[in-house]
Amino acid sequence: MHPISTFDIIAGIVIVLIAFFVRATIGFGSGLISxxxxxxxxxxSITVPAVFVLDFLGSILLGAYDFKEVEWNDLSYLLPATVFGLLFGAYILKYADPQKLTIFLGIFILAYVIYAMSIKQDKLPYVKNTIGVPLGFLGGFIGSLYGGGGPPIVAYLQMKHHGKRTFRATFQIVAITDSVFRLFIYTFLGLLTLKALKLSAVLIPPVLIGLFLGNKFHFVINQKTFYYMVMIILSLAATALILHSIF
Structure with missing residues (x-):
């Protein structure tokens, strides 16, 4: 393992600033980009737990800011299912080879993006809360294995037809729940090392700047632009999962 250089840190600052600008703008995506x-x-081995700490911080800050906008009713089935998915993902992480599963998850997300982009936004079907069970479980499962369980949760919230701020606010509650359980999982697996914590501490300032600027931009963009930005990030997530399974 090569030592982390000044150049690595500078690159990290730029990457994290951009990632959390996106996170504040559309509500998710910081983990994937970072x-x-x-x-x-x-x-x-250092990056994943360090980004986990930064994502946890971002979720708390955005969640507190948007707390009054949360659509709690939509979480009735989603949150418990997400927790079960997190626990099952942790079991797979410890006892099986999760890499073989990523291609199927990537294809699922990509298929949803193609479907959602092929029809108008307001024509997406409206789903009942019970659909939060399979999508929440899948989101928690992906979150445990790869640190980014957002795409299935995003699909669920999009089909609830919320405005951009309610969408962002409600997603943060899921992200906080995910982070609390991953904290126990990562601690149990010994992933939260001193090096990871030091790196996350160094990268907190660009997180705060990115969140501040992204929040400003969130209130400037219209709903259509917001929708397309969400689709772009989902496409990148799907591509990353598929490539991870191949290479």
């Missing part, structure tokens, strides 16, 4: 790009410069 982990995908930071691992070019910093070992993944």
């Amino acid at each position: 982990v995908s790009l930071l691992t070019i410069f910093i070992p993944i």
Whole structure:
């Protein structure tokens, strides 16, 4: 494992600032962007737990800011299912090979993106809360294995037809729940090392700047632009999962 250089840290600052700008703008995506790009410069064993800490912070800050906008009724089935998915994912992480599963998850997300982009946004079907069971479970499962269980949760909330702020606010509650359970999982697996915690501490300032700027942009963009930004991030997530399974 090579030592982390000044250049690596500078690259990390830029990456994290951009990632959390996106997170504040559309409500998710910081983990996907951060982990995908930071691992070019910093070992993944340090990157994943460090980004987890930063994501936890981002979820708490955005969740507190948007707390009054949360649509709690939509979480009645989603949150318990997400917790079960997290626990099952942790079991797979410890006792099986999760890499073989990523291609199916990536294809599922990509298929949803193609479907959602092929029809008008307001024509997406409206789903009942019970649909939160399979999508919540899948989101928790992916979150445990790869640190980014957002796409199935995003699909569920999109089909609830919320405005951009309610969408962002409600997603943060799921993200906080995910983070609390992953904290126990990562601690149990010994992933929260001193190096990871030091890296996350260094990267907190760009997180705060990215969240501040992204929040400003969130209130500027219209609903259509917001929708397309969500689709782009979902497409990137699906591609990353598929490539991870191949390479």
